[in-house]
Amino acid sequence: MQSPYRGSAVVTSADARPHATRISWHVYSAALCGGVILLAGCGQGGTPGGGGAGMFAPTVSVEKVHASPVPNLIELPGRVEAVRSAQVRARADGIVERQIYVEGTDVAAGAPLFQIDPRDLQARLQQARASLASAQAGRSQVAGLRSRLSQLVERKAVSVQEYETAQASFQQADAALLEAQAAVDRAQLQLDYATVRSPIAGRVGRAQVSEGALVSAASATLMTQVDQLDPVFVTFHPSSAVMGELERGIASGRIEPGDSKHMRVTLLLEDGSRYPLQGETDFTEKTVDPATGSRMLRARLDNPDRRLLPGQFVRGILAAGTLRDGISLPERAVAIGEDGATVMTVNAEGVAVRQPVTLAGQAEGRWVILSGLNSGDSVIVDGWHKVQPGQHVNAQPAKAAPPGS
Structure with a gap:
């Protein structure tokens, strides 16, 4: 009997395994490609840049401007600038015997700073006192003679001319006595000047003379300088264009004028930090400098910690009246980088948009915006750091925050 599988090859289990493997791989590859196509199809429905409806929309707090x-x-x-600055100069001649003060320290008015060798000045004082004693003796002698002659002239025992001569001699002796007394006072003053004292209270600078140096009153040798550092002045020189713009704003009614003589001043230090104490202007120059086209404004600020030093560069923010229709934002809503200040706004479609702005300064914890925003714009105040431009956001009204937040 012939086999029912005549003409057919007999398939063993060893022959079937490679064939089955090839079939399984083709099925897996087809399924994988189908999954990739499905994922690609899902991605096509999104917005470029990651802002599609399929992406998570972060919740942010916004404030409507x-x-x-x-x-x-x-x-x-x-x-x-120092409120008061005094150059300490020699007022007596002599050799500097010693330096009494420590450079860079605060001293009281009248504190001794240097000692000039006083021996020559002491000798001059003694000489002046001797001359005074001689003048006093001469005056006493002439006074006695005048007294006797006044009695004799009444009895006509001496001539009137003799009495008048005695009277003139007394007046000369009296003048000589006054001159001698003045010489003593002058010599005493010169001796006092040998102890060089601070004319004002303040911080004393580096010594300009060393011990052993010859100083002279005639040449007014500079010895050191004392600066009063609390309070201090800060001078500004706005251009006439800046002042003119302010005046035009006031004239048009856009700016409500304030107290122009006492404008509030906030300082920004060189590192960008804000000086903690505010001051106010106390002087405005009435004329324009023809060389620079500017006017000088001066502010006065307390400086108890001596953080502000004469010559230091600062930036001042002056409150010059009030903008009737101004825009401000909380400090936390503004990002400041190398390219300037920016905020993140939300448009009508709920998409975040980065918006450059120009800042005028800070007032009561809020940035005053000069340009870049319009009334009605929605600005992200909390959560902008987790949002990219072009991304959809879930905007919620911001809660009121205390000033300075």
Whole structure:
């Protein structure tokens, strides 16, 4: 009997395994390609840049901008100056015997700074006192003679001319006595000047003379300098264009004028930090410098910690009146980088947009915005750091925060 599988090859289990493997691989590859196509199809429905509807929309807090009265802030460069600065110069001749003070320390008015060798001045004082004693003796002698002649002239025992001569001699002796007394006072003053004292209270600088140096009253040798550092002045020199813009704003009604004689001043230090104490202007120059086209403004600020030093460069933010329709934002809503200040706004489609802004300064914990925003714009105040431009966001109204936040 012939096999029912005539003409057919007999398939063993060893022959079937490679064939089955090839079939399984083709099925797996087809399934994988189908999954990739499905994922690609899902990605096509999103917005470029990761802002598609399929992406997670972060929740952010927004504040709607409204025009309202805000301080009109002007930022100006300035320099710190001492309220009082006294150059300590020699008022007596002699050799500097010793330096009494420590450089860079605070001293009281009248504190001794240097000692000039007093021996020559002491000798001059003794000489002046001797001359005074001689003048006193001469005056006493002439006074006695005048007294006797006054009695004799009444009895006509001496001539009137003799009496008048005695009277003139007395007056000369009296003048000589006054001159001798003045010489003593002058010599005493010169001796007092040998102890060089601080004319004001303040911080004393580096010594300009060393021990053993010859100083002279005639040449007024500079010995050191004392600066009063609390309070201090800060001077600004706004251009006439800046002042003219302010005046035009006031004239048009856009700016409500304030107390121009006492404008509030906030300082920014060289490292960008804010000086903790505010001051106010106390003087405005009435004329324009023809060389620079600017006017000088001066502010006065307390400086108890001596952080502000004469000659230091600062930037001052002056509150020059009030903008009637100004825009301000919380400090935390503004990002400041190398390219300037920016905020993140939310448009009508709920998409985040980065917006450059120009800042005028800070007032009561809020940035005053000069340009870049309009009334009605929605600005992200919390959560902007986790949002990319072009991304959809879930905008919620911001809660009121205390000033300075």
